Amino acid sequence: MEMLEFVVPALNVKAILPQAILSLTALTVLLVGVSSPHNKKTSSLGYLSLVGVVVALISTLMINxxxxxxxxxxxxxxxxxxxxTLIVCIVTLLTILSSINYQRFFPRLNCGEYYCLLLFAAVGMSFMGSAGNLLMIFLALETMSISIYVLAGFKSDEAQSIESAMKYFLLGAFASGFLLFGFALVYGCTGTMDLVKISAFLTAHPEVIHSKMLMGGVALMTVGFGFKVAMFPFHMWTPDVYEGAPTSITGFMATGVKAAAFAALLRVFFVALGHLQADWTGIMWLLAFLTMTIGNVVALSQTNIKRMLAYSSIAHAGYLLVGFVAGSKLGQSGILFYLLSYAFTNLGAFGVIALLGRDGGEYTSLDDFAGLGFKYPLMGLAMAVFMFSMAGIPPASGFMGKFYLFSSAMKAGFIWLAIFGVINSVISLYYYLRVVVVMYFKEVERDVVMPKPSAAVVVGLVIAAIGVLQMGIFPSYFWDMARQSVQAMLM
Amino acid sequence: MELIILLICGGLTIITSLLVIFARNTVHSALWMVASFFFMAVLYLLLQAEFIAILQIIVYAGAIMMFIIYAIMMLNLRQEERAPMRKTKVVGVVALLVLFLELLVVAVGRGLLAIKGPVTDQLMAKFGHIAVLSNFLFSDYVLPFELASILLTAGVVGAVILAKQKSE
Incomplete structure (x- = not known):
């Protein structure tokens, strides 16, 4: 019988270098963790994974x-x-630095599996940014999601953490189903899963663009991605999951998952389905408006800071969607800039929250922050910087991020959406500044929880604060980088 | 002939899948799932994908089904109590029906002119399904294959750590 010829594929290591380094580090950490199981006091596993992430970061800069x-x-x-990949590496780096401190309150987190899953999630995230095929996007999304489902439930002695993991898992699996169904319909319509080829096919066959099947596929994909970025009306899970998950992981979820999901969303919608832009803009306009408004309005009444930041994360997804609606290169660069700025800001804020802990308990009520501003001036200052950045007050990076996003919407002709964005930023001032007010001006009612910083978390907070200020005061370097990145996108 | 088998097996797949959801007894539901997997395997056979059909039976109807039955046994699941029909459920049912109708409309849409892939019936008839599949799996699709292995590793590590912590 005739044999099918097997052509050995060209293994381009350079193209997957950061991801390969992250995967190898993950496996190493897992093995080291297994071989030294009783050494719960040290944080060598954390530092080991840190080294891997730094190497991956350097390799990303080298292949840039x-x-x-x-x-x-x-x-x-x-x-x-x-x-x-750069954003993902920074997010993972800051998360590990914060985890090394956080695991002193929760020794259960100090194991190889924790860091291994964290790194696997990072692999998934960065593949979502570089995937050029629907199949890769789905696998990367699942790698990221499954790791994070487990990480959210890592404090398995706490009912809240289990609830968080369970809710995220069930709803996430449901959302993945929608995404996969959407992919299947797009594949059925075009006959290929390659993003570039889908676009070429639609150019050659314009009559397919408005077929019901493709429309159905796009709608289902919007649901799947919308869930991951916490877009209205798929945002319901966010507060419960963010509140129950370990604080170090909450920051990771809010920034890393958002960055990865927005990356895949941009790639799929602008590279593969760019021909349908006129069709989705109207719907996305409405969703962007509702997402930011609902996030901000509900955040006003929260007293738990993790829940408040969860609603704020919904609102930030809304701001990012403004750039998506604008649809121009400017809007896409704005999204990239904002994602980086949000990564520094949010991980900084969650890093400060993760400082307030005692053996096996964490203090996340707003009142726990009373009086901390004067007692720990540097920590208070850092938290104030992060809150200013979230609210979008100069000179913090959040201001520049919003400026780029809203101005891209203005230039694309979506004046009202930009106005609603600004109104929303004003609403959000109330709850962000309330944290600062409580820190500095509220009387201390009970015994204060002492923050217990370690060297690692201090380094992490300093990196985050420098990032926020650098991006806010000298934005042009990062803005040029974001713009060039979008210009260089393979179509 | 093929069309008749397709219609019968397709219909039975749908009916048995519905029975999985509506059966009151969890063990019955699991058994209906086995039946559903078998009919789905026939559908794969009709598509000339005999290897996938066999995998469907060995892996899903065999191995995975065993795990589900074990889980039901270990957790000692009794018949579920009937939950009262709440408002949210009504909304859910309506939304589901709307979605289902939409998908029907989508499915009925005709006139596909999608790109034909390199894997054709002739190719599979000439070399066999497994040869074609494995060739693509390790050449064009080698990276998704590797990524899937990372995904599975993450899943195994996650399952072990969640189970281990509980028993401590």
Whole structure:
């Protein structure tokens, strides 16, 4: 019988270098963790994974600028994927630094599996930024999601953490089903899963663009991605999941997952389905408006700071969608800039929250912050900077991020959406500044929880604060980087 | 002939899948799932994908089903109590029906002119399904294959750690 010829594929290591480094680190940490199980006091596992992330970060910077499609179009190596991998590495770095401190309150978290899953999630996230095929996007999304489901339930002695993991898992699996169904319909319509080829097919066959099947696919994909970025009306899970998950993981979820999901959303909608832009803009306009408004209005009445930041994360998804609606290169660059700025800001804020802990308990009520501003001036100052950045007050980076997003909407002709965005920012001032007010002006009613910082978390907070201020005061360097990344996107 | 088998097995897949959801007894539900997997395997056979059909039976109807039955046994699940029909449930049912109708409309849409892939019936008839599948799996799709292995590793590590912590 005749044999099918097997052509050995070209293994382009360069295209997947950061992800490969992260995966190898994850496996190493897992093995080291297993071979030294009784050493719960040290944080060597944390530092080991830190080294891997730093190496991955450096390798990302080194391959930045390369522009090619590898593995038969599965991986698109371009400026866009480098930028997303950069964000993912920074997010993972700050999360690990915060975890090294946080695990002193919860020794259960100090094990190889925790860091291994964290790194696997990072692998998934960065592949979501570089995937050039619907199949890769789905696998990367699942790698990220499954790791995070487990991480959310890592404090398995606490009912709240289990509830958080269970809720996220069930709803997340449901949302993945929608996404997969959407992919299937798009594949059925075009006959290919390659993003670039889908776009080429739609250019050649304009009559398919408005077929019901493709529309159905796009709608289902919007549901799937909308769930991951916490877009209205798929945001219901956010507060419960964010509140129950370990604080170090909450920050990771809010920033990393958002960055990865927005990266995949941009790639799929602008590279593959760019022809349908006129069709989705109207719906996305409404969803952007509702997402930011509902997030901000509900956040006003929260007294638990983790819940408050969960609603704020919904609102930030709304701001990011403004850039998505604008649809221009400017809007996409705005999204990238904002994602980086949000990563520094949010992980900084969650880093401060994770400082307030005692053996096996954490203090996340707003009142726990009373009087901390004067007692721990540096910590108070850092938290104030992060809150200013979230609210979008100069000179913090959040201001520049919002400026770029809203101005891109203005230039694209969505004046009202930009106005609603600004109104929303004003609403959000109330609850962000309330944290600062409580820290500095509220009388201390009961014994204060002492923050117990360690060297690692101090380094992390300093990096985050410098990032926020640097991006706010000298934004042009990062803005140029974001713009070049979008320009260099493979189409 | 093929059309008749397709219609019968397709219909039975749908009916048995519905029975999985509506059966009151969890063990019955699991058994209906086995039946559903078998009919789905026939559908794969009709698509010339004999290897996937066999995997469907060995992996899903065999191995995964065993785990589900074990889980039901270990957790000692009794018949569920009938939950009262609440307002949210009504909304859910309505939303589901609307979605279902939409998908029907989508499915009825005709005139597909999608790109034909490299895997054709002739190719599979010439070399066999497994040869074609494995060739693509380790050449064009080698990276998704590797990523899937990371995904499975993450899943196993996660399952072990959640179970281990509880028993401590």
């Amino acid at each position: 600028g390369a522009r090619e499609s590898a593995y038969n179009g599965m991986v698109l190596m371009d400026g866009f994927s480098s930028f997303i």
